[in-house]
Amino acid sequence: MVTASQCTTETVFDYSWKQVVQAYWNRYPNPSSTHVLTEDTIQREVRDGKLYSRRLLSKTNPVPKWGKRFYNNAPVRIVEDSVLDPKKKTLVTFTRNIGFKKIMKVDEIVEYSEQKDGRTLAVRRAYISSQVFGFSRAIRAFGIERFKSNCNKAASGFNYVLRHMFPNTSAAAHATAGATNANASETVSTVGTNQIQQATVNKTETIKMAGKVGYAYLKNQVVKLAQIFSIKN
Structure with missing residues (x-):
């Protein structure tokens, strides 16, 4: 049985849901996303009025000294599936790494939804697990802290893109x-x-x-x- 640690964060963007969705597909590169190396759209289709997309990204992150015995800081491949519902005004993304899963597997769900005041709320949920015997708890704890740090970077980078795309709505x-x-x-x-x-x-x-x-x-x-x-x- 593999135990997973969970973490949830919330971010409110001072932009409309439509603006956030437009910026989402253009959020890389930005000054806060130097760890994102590549992004490619491999599938996209409209079904039942919803936009379904699948993208492949590669990212890298520095690891602590104790982690180098398990992970050599090579780029990690990540699959991102998303569903955009223009009627409900929601964008839900699901990302998961397809490399180094035994060391640390990260499943992340993000939902962008319109708020009553016209702004956009992003709720991120991460589920982090590890199969490294004797080190799984430490690796999960490290993953949670890295997730929180990356959430701050993601929000900062996203706001950077939003400000440049919509300078009059900041x-x-x-x-x-x-x-x-x-x-x-x-x-x-x-x-x-x-x-x-x-x-x-x-x-x-x-x-x-x-x-x-x-x-x-x-x-x-x-x-x-x-x-x-x-x-x-």
């Missing part, structure tokens, strides 16, 4: 929108403060009412912040 635009909303919130807060200060000149009942309104406002903001951090975490 994270900067979302950042600007966020800054605008923050300024608007600050303006509302300032107006609320001025109103409360003006209320101090009026009767005691008005002051109490303003205090209740201010408390409700602050409580609402705290709940929203708690929800945002909960989602991020």
